[in-house]
Amino acid sequence: GAVVSQHPSRVICKSGTSVKIECRSLDFQATTMFWYRQFPKQSLMLMATSNEGSKATYEQGVEKDKFLINHASLTLSTLTVTSAHPEDSSFYICSAKSWSNYGYTFGSGTRLTVV
Amino acid sequence: DAKTTQPPSMDCAEGRAANLPCNHSTISGNEYVYWYRQIHSQGPQYIIHGLKNNETNEMASLIITEDRKSSTLILPHATLRDTAVYYCIVRVDMDSNYQLIWGAGTKLIIKP
Numbered sequence: 005g006a007v008v009s010q011h012p013s014r015v016i017c018k019s020g021t022s023v024k025i026e027c028r029s030l031d032f033q034a035t036t037m038f039w040y041r042q043f044p045k046q047s048l049m050l051m052a053t054s055n056e057g058s059k060a061t062y063e064q065g066v067e068k069d070k071f072l073i074n075h076a077s078l079t080l081s082t083l084t085v086t087s088a089h090p091e092d093s094s095f096y097i098c099s100a101k102s103w104s105n106y107g108y109t110f111g112s113g114t115r116l117t118v119v
Numbered sequence: 120d121a122k123t124t125q126p127p128s129m130d131c132a133e134g135r136a137a138n139l140p141c142n143h144s145t146i147s148g149n150e151y152v153y154w155y156r157q158i159h160s161q162g163p164q165y166i167i168h169g170l171k172n173n174e175t176n177e178m179a180s181l182i183i184t185e186d187r188k189s190s191t192l193i194l195p196h197a198t199l200r201d202t203a204v205y206y207c208i209v210r211v212d213m214d215s216n217y218q219l220i221w222g223a224g225t226k227l228i229i230k231p
Contacts, residue, residue: 010162061214097162108165
């Protein structure tokens with residue numbers, strides 16, 4: 005079935021540094037990828053939608069200059085958290101639209117801790 | 120804004136059927152209902168989806184009311200590994216991109 009690989013699974017970084025999270029579709033071409041953020045005991049909140057080869061569409065309240073999304077190929081999308089601060093600590097999850105019947109495959113998530 | 124409402128938590132005995140309700144009274148005619156589950160600190164796992172008809176697969180059954188304002192996810196024989204947060208989701212069409220609008224989820228605890 006459709007598999008999405010997300011790396012790293014955990015990352016700890018210092019305040020002010022940048023962190024890149026990768027999301028790869030392993031056995032299908034993902035024309036659209038979605039990035040979510042999830043705070044403890046809360047539901048997933050959509051941050052942005054990225055289409056291959058075009059600029060990402062960000063949800064209201066999400067700073068596009070802080071959360072840089074690149075979807076340069078049909079199998080890879082990256083999310084870069086720039087100048088990270090402790091309030092950016094969260095669980096980040098990507099999802100790709102796939103060929104499969106149900107269409108949305110999720111990565112395993114990245115736990116970001118900013119210290 | 121969430122288009123679904125779910126009870127925050129439920130218990131179910133191991134081996135029994137778990138019935139998880141969801142209200143989506145503002146759903147539009149072409150919007151699908153999806154169910155995913157999430158085990159702690161993992162990515163969501165697809166369970167099932169449907170539009171109008173009841174659906175069944177190897178994991179679960181989805182019963183959608185005739186007016187489509189509510190649905191029920193049924194896990195026929197719950198096991199301890201089914202303990203997770205279950206999300207009822209509506210898929211909406213946003214400028215030719217379909218988005219999943221997530222509800223708050225139901226924390227299902229399967230008890231031995």
